[in-house]
Amino acid sequence: MTQIVYFSTKSGNTRRLVEKLQRDAKRIPFESGEPLPVTTEPYVLIFPTYGGGEVKGAVPKPVIHFLNDERNRRHLRGVVGAGNTNFGTAYCLGAHIVARKCQVPLLHCFELLGTPEDVAILHQELDRV
């Protein structure tokens, strides 16, 4: 089964969505200095956008550092974006950027904690990839 790797800051919205999925999941730590996970199997990456409407900062730094490891890029099968439509054109922009840079599909975008429908869609997508 496809693994989940996710990033979530201290506000923990994305963490709570991932917990609702009740699937095997690894967290990219948000404190700098903590070791980043190295993947050995196919996985889907879930993370929030944090650019505040701008391109700069859209992908959180720990996610960039995680993807800078070639092994983690090799196993990446898809991206799921967390965000808030209040950020207009930058809604889930970080996920769009990573999907394009790594040439993998953007599977889904959701807001904040996600709705029950988001959870259902994510199960479907995770079973499919």
Add this chain to the structure above:
Amino acid sequence: MLSRVNAINWNRLEDEKDLEVWNRLTSNFWLPEKIPLSNDVPSWQTLTAAEKQLTIRVFTGLTLLDTIQGSVGAPTLMKSARTPHEEAVYTNIAFMESVHARSYSSIFSTLCSTREVDDAFRWSEENPLLQKKANLILERYDADDVMKQQIASVFLESFLFYSGFYLPMHWSSHAKLTNTADLIRLIIRDEAVHGYYIGYKFQQRYQEASAERQEEIKAFAFDLMFELYENEVRYTQSLYDEVGLTEDVKKFLHYNANKALMNLGFEPLFPKSTTDVDATIMAALSPGADENHDFFSGSGSSYVIGKAVATEDEDWAF
């Protein structure tokens, strides 16, 4: 004995979110002069008298909420801030609310006559539904319960504005008042960070509370949401029935009520069948909300983002 007074040290943080949000809010700083509102004058002339009156009233209602949040809401939260940095973030929020309130007057002075505007302000003082909405919040700010103040504040930031924000998104989806809509989008972005941050500070206290206290607070939050919601529906009907938009505005209310609850860490309340806002409104709010939307080609702001991607972050190593 004199009590000791501490100077704020941004190099010693108790909560890194304070600095992160401070940095985001300060780098997002803007003033209404940045937006060429006068380009909307020809488009304003195409609105009927009723549409003009509706728009001015809606913006006056929004002005009232920003005024409350700038002069009462954020200063109230400041008093119970746990860190000097949290306090500083509220000073920024308070100031930006004043910028928001100021912006509506810039729109008015560009598009409307003094008489039309004076009429709308009088309307806002006399309208029982708008006054009730303001008072429901102010009562909670007055009572000495920090978590309840935070809940009221998140509901103002993340729910109460949206009956008003709907209208400029509607005009924008019809290619009307598009510069005004650009200004409103800046406000909408600011409100997202405000609602997020106050909700985050609320959740820290909520996590520390006893089970009984959590139960009390959660019940309070849902009761207040229902009370505000009921009033919002009537306010929405009184404004939008005439232009036939009430049903879709209500969906927008449900959608944003869910997000306000999520900012407090509670699960969404309204089911999907009641939150499916018209796609053109969602597109006006967030052109990227559709996953099939291609950020990297096309035109307008998405094109600008596409060009910027190559140079976006020095940390990328591939």
